[in-house]
Amino acid sequence: MGRYVGPKARINRRLGFQVFESAGAVRALERKEYPPGMVQRRRKATIYGLALIEKQKIKYYYGLREKHLRRYFDKARRMKGNTGNNLLVLCERRLDNVVRRAGLAITRPQARQGCVHGHFQLNGRTVSKPSIQVRAGDVITVKNRPNLKKMYQEVSSASQGECSWVSFDADELKVVVTSLPTMDDVSLPVDVGQVVAFLSR
Template sequence: MGRYTGPKGRINRRLGTAVFENAGATRALDRRDFPPGQHTRRKKVSTYGLALQEKQKIKYYYGLRQGQLRIYFDKARRTKGNTGEQLLILCERRLDNVIRRAGLCKTRPQARQGIAHAHFQVNGRTVKSPSFLCRPGDVITLRNRPGLVKLYKEIVEEVVGQPADWINSDPKGLTATVATLPSFEDVSLPVEVGQVVAFLSR
């Protein structure tokens, strides 16, 4: 199964977090901050269910498939340091996330679409893989096409939020430079990553 393309508002309500940032999905969570469904009475969620919810937050927030998340988890487990923190740092380094955190797109799905359509370059080379892991010193630019420049200048004007501290962003120039690797404190997703590690270690 590919990435999720269904109703985003339902996922935000189910997980109780704005994992999808588009206006309709965030509005759905603000209006009805309870899970979707006909019955208002909810059963107590098991430990397994809570861990599953935390894992789903990461999947939907970063637009990952189960196999991709497993690959990141295995890589994080082989890296020195806390496995959960390393997992989220790997997700933060994805090109689609960096473009979103730099303020060049309004949402991660929008950034992912732009990358797939060859709108962006890294160090002067066109990259079409949203999962490309950025490193310190990488310079992300928009391809020099008049139509793209006009489109993204309009997008940048509507972006909400400040760029991440570990990214030197120039929204007016439509460029961004990865200054350092992100730390766990830079992760913008509220998630109990310890439960995710326990879940994926089963």
Template sequence: MGRYTGPKARINRRLGFQVYEDAGARKAFDRRPNPPGPPARRRKVSNYGLALIEKQKIKYYYGLREKQLRTLFDKARRMPGNTGENLMVLCERRLDNVVRRSGMTLTRPQARQGIAHRHFQVNGRTVKTPSILVRPGDIVTVRNRPNLKRMYEGVAGSDVTQRAEFLSFDQSGPRITVTAMPDFGDVSLPVDVGSVVAFLSR
């Protein structure tokens, strides 16, 4: 799956969760939270279907392609500990998610676009890859350009509801410091990781 450009509210309704956070998708979901399609055609979802929905939540929420998700899954499986929890922690460590969870952007697509356009630096080095996995001690800053600093300072701090505890945010920079390795308790997406692991292990 490439980058999804279709109706975001439709995905939210299909998955029963607001994986897309922009205002239009949230309002549409609040108006019509039921799945798309005629009610008469809706059938009981099988276990396979439920597991697929949980997997799709992760893909859309973190903006992952199928190959990216399976690459992270293979890495999580080789790590010690619970595979499902490891998978979610790897997703949380992605640079685009860190920028979003700091409150510097309002959505993950917005964070990914800014990174791809070279708006951010990690430890003083300009980056353009949203999938970079951060480590404790990493510092994420906006490039030293007045227009970029004004843009992100205007957004920073406007939404702190999802600010992660493993991040320290300095709005004056703006500057993000990764203070610790995230754990499963820091994951902001409610998902049945057990069913996702079973699905990806098929």
């Protein structure tokens, strides 16, 4: 699966929101709260433009490409209930997002990298797909290697992971998915109604 590897600070400034959590990107948004590019009078955003910004927030926040976001949208549309809520809950259930929310990574790209490199085990099996959908009762652990254990001990002590639907044991580096997330547990402030309207075009 592809991922965005361009300048993160530009995306934060373009969307006016802290999508990327790396220190440099956060400082850039605090220092320059206006969009990147030539400083000029900005036109009022159209309805299409506002919806596009909301969609881009989801894409960059969860590290998705357009094709994968639309795949989640098609799946959410076939599920019972509100399509927008289903879409965000599917994104929240990604393995890399759970690793980040639990506090085993400082940023989502870091969590994704750890998943791709096979640093984590899901229910005792080593996995390398960050897009795996976790279920209630799933157990995520760090692979039993001293260098990985040491690294993630340091990361978890520096990271701030607070998540009501995930239980994290810092001593054993074990994450337990206690329940499935709901719309109230989604950490991204986004107008999902506009995203649904945009993707339904």
